[in-house]
Amino acid sequence: MRISYNAPVTLTFALFSMLVLLADLYLAPNLIQNLFTIDGKLTFDPQNYAAYVRLVTYVFGHADLQHLLSNMMFFLLLGPALEERYSSGSVALMIFATALLTGLINAFVFSSGLLGASGIVFMMIVLTSFANVQRGQLPLSFLLVATLYVWQEISQAGADSDISHFGHMMGGVMGAVFGFLENSISKKPT
Template sequence: MKKKFRVTYNAPVTLTFAILCVLILLLNDFLLGKHLIPAIFTAPARIGSQGGFNYKNVFDYFRLFLHVLGHSDWNHLLGNFAFILLLGPLMEERYGSKMVLLMFVVTAFVTGVINVCLIPRPLLGASGIVFMLIILASITTLDKNVIPLSFIFVVAIYLGRELINAPKAENISTVAHIAGGLCGSMFGFLVAPKTKKTSKKEKTEAPAKKESNIEENRSKPSFLKKKEQADDDTTVVGTLEI
């Protein structure tokens, strides 16, 4: 009998986030004359600068969160989601979808606030979340006092690209992206991975399996029990290969 393959929505937070970003960019480029993202999905600039944060405008507070859904072009979007679609599902499996959603929201807010406080130009894009995921993914090996060289290369390349492109990019804040990495470090050290839940079937089978092993041991002849005990007490001091 052939097994049927099925497509699963394995990482709801990551996949939903990616779909929303694609839909927003499609609407912005092809239906709304490229006015949607600058109006809604861009974090305000520093207070007092052009396009700066207006504390009297309630909508500017929402833009502190929504800016991660907007991207300047398709290259910007694809560059971010090469990392997000790779690391996001792994982090959802490790920490749970609800916790990863909280991480996304907190990182968006922190990067938005930093942009409002320090940067004299608007901010958009999910690069802060990307850097948060990169740092968060590395914490699993830092527990063993090991830093993989591949991780160092990824961080160096990503930071190098940000620093090189920073003077050319009008709506990208390198400082805010580094803040996303700091958020990843904070989450990695403060948030514990989710524990694996034991299914009801495993809970019911475990006592039955234990009882069957006891009964099997009782039914064995005494000379077999003595032999097994002798084998357990034997200490191996060396091996000889011919």
């Protein structure tokens, strides 16, 4: 039996995120702050090239090991199944689009910074509920996931924490959009 690199996008994302955290902790302090955290609207500098790069790279930065592990457990659980269902290229595109749109909105609307892959994880959670969609049917699993997810984010939105509930909500919205788009495209009669 040999080990296979079965989900290249998922595994590469997880390994790179781990390397970024280790580099920040042991080799280059403030690496995450400088390259893997997006600024909010009060500090976003449109004259700074790195600010535009961070519109996407923030998903690889994590505040600490616990933050990384909590995101990567779900990421590594859901990613391979999504890559098998939708293809690695499609999943990479979904991750990029979710990161970019969430980053842009955060940079120009919200005053707080943003880092971590939890928005991507929430996109994957919602997208996974579309795995067995039949044409013309709305899966109960999607409705339950969406309801629980929205309830959790709304109930915690007022809490004083460093959690970006907007990032989670945006990820969930993007997962629903991708789920509907992918399933409507793949189910079209030929």
